Amino acid sequence: MSLKLTNTITRKLEDFIPIVEGQVNIYCCGVTVYDLCHLGHARSYIVWDVLRRYLIWKGLKVTFVQNFTDIDDKIINRALQENTSINEITERNINKFHEDMDALGILRPDRMPRATRCLEGICDLISQLIANGSAYCVNGDVYFSIEKFSEYGKLSGRDITSQEKNIAGRITQEEEYRKNHPFDFALWKKAKPNEPSFPSPWGKGRPGWHIECSAMVKEELGITIDIHLGGADLIFPHHENEIAQSEAASGKDLAKYWLHNGMVNVAGQKMSKSLGNFTTIRALLQQGVSPMTLRLFVLQAHYRKPLDFTKDSLDAAAKGWMGLNSALELGKIYSKQLGWNSTTFSTTNESSLDSENTFGPQLGLLRERFINYMDDDLNTSGALGVLFEIARPLKSISNRIEHGESIVLEKEESKILLNQWKLIVELSKTLGLETEQSNPLLISKSEIEDSNIRELIDLRMKAKGEKDFAKADQIRDELKSKGIELIDKPNGITEWIRK
């Protein structure tokens, strides 16, 4: 089976066939950089990161472009609020965006164009649309005329004529007066007094929201791209309008496949800025939620379905990740105990797709099941199920060794286990799940110094040696009240973790 994806524009599950064999051009709608990213953004970019990783793993050459919208009403307002420049706002948020995405292990896009740096392309495209009659200029504003684009509504399944009553009250009278059709949308917005602006053939102003994507796709990737990505909330009007602009200009399809991710919900409702029910990525990471927990949380649901965010589901993901992580750590930490030396390590090369021989029939089957799930419209929850099955014996051995058990394996057993470990490392990496070193954004809110903890542990050890358990328990409780949990290991060593 080959990769199948649900194409929003046809509403069907389709075989994915690149325009040029072996190559994939992807455009992903990015963020408007007026504020920090929240969990909804995290979901979107984690899911598309997995798509990208999977395509690369399959051997395709992927070019991934994602934009920054760095000029817009919200940015202008934010700058006014903070009494600073829009440049300061956008630079700051772009930096934080990168920090957040890097922390989540999201591969950086190959290119990240910005609206304010693509103005030439934007103006060219607008000129072209005016020239061919698809757009018109009114007093320094330029609008796209949707009636000139007969296929308008094809992505979102809207019939404009039956929609007209929806527009009542949603646009101002002034707008209605200026626009030929109430659904016409701005390609270029005339600057109001004292607003930041850029020069254009139609006077000072700034680009409308949708036009930057059309211009960037053309400039960065060409007329027709393979895949266009975004959140489901962008289908209308954003992507509908992008299609109208690009296709009215070129006469060709903008993208072959349109993919949209489902929303993150809180208590059954969409997480959004306007509802105020959002949690930023930063806040979660700073609270000690690990990036991989977040990734697992996101990937446990299918990307097109809504995903409810609750404390419980996040905790469940954290526990799940701990288990998967102990399996991934097995070869990293205990290779010596298992007799995996450097030669046995290097017998296989990672990324060959037809490696049934290296993995054997049992593992080959698991690998195949994983691939079948992923090929079926990126069914990551199914794929994770397979991963947990592979992980189970590895996790068990990893934990048993950690708890002081000595594991003795036959040579053949050891070899099978090694291959199993290699398999899970390889497949997990496809989902971006990798053993992590540290969480760079974690703020340690320690009430107590590490050295202090060690002192108390030593004191407790001494008390235990003297069978003074009352005192030992008192120390345990004291540390517990400061968020420190003690774990006695069978080898007589006491470890601790911050809760």
Added chain:
RNA sequence: GGCGGCAUGGCCAAGCGGUAAGGCAGAGGAUUGCAAAUCCUUUAUCCCCAGUUCGAAUCUGGGUGCCGCCUCCA
């Protein structure tokens, strides 16, 4: 009102006509001064009604409930 989506055990969630993956929680056992962790074992007939079929969670029709988009939004 228009368009689209969803409904599976305590919670999350696969399943795409052949008799319910997986994670979390729970239960039982092992281990433990206590605690935690860990190991082993274990837990469902799929919102309702009707139909198609030898056979349906899966297909069709009709309900009910929830969500998203139609204004900025990942």
